[in-house]
Amino acid sequence: MSDLRTIKITVLRYRPEEEDAPTEQTYEVEFRDDWVVLDALNHIKDHIDGTLSFRWSCRMGVCGSCGMMVNGEPKLTCAAMLRDYYPNEVRVEPLVNFPIVRDLVIDMTDFMDKLKAVKPWIIREEEKPVSEGEYLQTPDQLKDYKQFSQCINCMLCYAACPVYGLEHDFVGPAAIALGHRYNLDSRDEGNQQRQHVIASKEGIWECTYVGECSVVCPKHVDPAEAIQQTKVATTTNRFKSLVMPWGNKK
Amino acid sequence: MMLDSETTKTYTRPISKAWWLRDRGHFNRRYFMFLLRELTSVFVALYVVLFIYEIFLLTKGPDAHTAFRESMSAGPWIAFHIIALLFALYHSYTWLGLTTKMQAAGRGLVKIGTKTLPPILIALGSYGAWIVATCVIAYLFLTL
Ligand code: SF4
Ligand code: FES
Numbered sequence: 001m002s003d004l005r006t007i008k009i010t011v012l013r014y015r016p017e018e019e020d021a022p023t024e025q026t027y028e029v030e031f032r033d034d035w036v037v038l039d040a041l042n043h044i045k046d047h048i049d050g051t052l053s054f055r056w057s058c059r060m061g062v063c064g065s066c067g068m069m070v071n072g073e074p075k076l077t078c079a080a081m082l083r084d085y086y087p088n089e090v091r092v093e094p095l096v097n098f099p100i101v102r103d104l105v106i107d108m109t110d111f112m113d114k115l116k117a118v119k120p121w122i123i124r125e126e127e128k129p130v131s132e133g134e135y136l137q138t139p140d141q142l143k144d145y146k147q148f149s150q151c152i153n154c155m156l157c158y159a160a161c162p163v164y165g166l167e168h169d170f171v172g173p174a175a176i177a178l179g180h181r182y183n184l185d186s187r188d189e190g191n192q193q194r195q196h197v198i199a200s201k202e203g204i205w206e207c208t209y210v211g212e213c214s215v216v217c218p219k220h221v222d223p224a225e226a227i228q229q230t231k232v233a234t235t236t237n238r239f240k241s242l243v244m245p246w247g248n249k250k
Numbered sequence: 251m252m253l254d255s256e257t258t259k260t261y262t263r264p265i266s267k268a269w270w271l272r273d274r275g276h277f278n279r280r281y282f283m284f285l286l287r288e289l290t291s292v293f294v295a296l297y298v299v300l301f302i303y304e305i306f307l308l309t310k311g312p313d314a315h316t317a318f319r320e321s322m323s324a325g326p327w328i329a330f331h332i333i334a335l336l337f338a339l340y341h342s343y344t345w346l347g348l349t350t351k352m353q354a355a356g357r358g359l360v361k362i363g364t365k366t367l368p369p370i371l372i373a374l375g376s377y378g379a380w381i382v383a384t385c386v387i388a389y390l391f392l393t394l
Contacts, residue, residue: 016259072276099260107260119272164279209348210284226352 007082008089009040012050015101022100025049026089031082036064038089041104056103061218062154066106067159069093074156074216095159099184109157114171117197118179123190141186148226149179152217157213157223163206171197172208173213173223180226183233199209199234207231254378287344290337297334 009029016021027048029040032157039055045052056066059078066077071091082090098106118235157173164170197203207227214224270285271277287382307314321327 014261016261020261022261022263072278098261099262102260107258162265162269162284165269180297208284208288210281212278212280212284215280225351228348 003033005086006030007040007043007086009037010042010089010091011044011104012091012093012100013052013103014094015051016102022102033088035082036078037068037070037075037080037082037092040048040082040090041077041092053102055058056128057219064154067095067154067156069096069159074159075088076154076156076218079218080190097159097161097165098155103124106155108155110168111153111158111172112174114175115178118171118175118182118194119190120178121174122182122185122188123193124187125189137185137186144186145181145184147222148177148184151178151181151221151223152219154218156216156218157164157221160212160216162210162212163208167206171200171203173217173227176204176207176230177221177223179225180230183230193235198230204234287341290341293334293337294341297331297338305390342380346380347373349376 003103006028008026010024010026012022013025013122017207027040027044029043029048031040035043038059041052041054042056045054054066054068054077056078060067061076061079064076068077069075069076069092070077070080071085071088074095077092078228092104094100094104098108101107128135153174155174158164161170161173164172176198179198181193182188183191183198199205204227207224209224209228211224214222217223222235270281304315304318307318322331350373
């Protein structure tokens, strides 16, 4: 099949041992109709320039490691079709709002710290012994949080969020959405342990509702919704504990 | 990959001051609309200051107030009021639209039993309440 076309790919390069600031490099890549941006990067690495660094793993929108800026927008490069950009040039940059380690690879330490801080796992006040069986949940209870559990930690939402860009203390969309996911889980009792991170000034109240996180999220997690829901829930809980201090729940 | 941020040399890209206009060579309409929404507050605040000043003038007797009202019919003031009104409408509309965000299908905050109230009902409720409140205030102002 001779469906080959040639597209220009400009990539941001940063080689810390050689240069103090990033530069650009343009490659010409022959691509097939079903190629995604990640295929082009792999083609460059295998056939044109082996020094190009970038992250990827699953090539199917599951692992969340191939997020980059494609023509200014945060994208999973394994899901961004080249034909959608052709005949225009494609510009690939590392996710913004994160420091660059090398070429298209970013330092995600900050995100990992924030993720840990919201304790995204089921917390029980007291674990029941295994012999008593699993914690059961109805389909309705599952529905309450299922969408928020689809996050693949790709960090596209952090790259899309100008608040995070300007204010690095912001806990950020995905971490709040994941904390919220566990708060909504009927088996969880850790709400209060997460509150000081999520309901803090650096948490939900930092969000000014730009809403771009939900637009770019490849898994339709809708982190902006998680944040708005948490704002409402936190406010009503606070109000309730003011009016009925005796009725506090975990 | 976890890095030792102390010892690894990384590069942090600066954020342009005009990120809401042109971000890396691209115009993002949603960033722009967001900033516009933030800007609307300035006009709403200015209007409130003007309104408080008008109430203050009421205490200075009818003449002072009439003179104020007349000065308000100048072109620039009318333009200001129209802009403030449009901004207030835009701000209220988008703000109330957010109420649907509590409510996406199946996992909303407002429930009856185990059923989530559809987001559209929440939005209609908020817009409805807004219109009713506006009508009541307009009625009070125009008739009293
Ligand atoms: S919320 Fe969406 S965009 Fe953000 S990290 Fe999770 S999957 Fe990626
Ligand atoms: S390579 Fe795994 S999400 Fe793209």
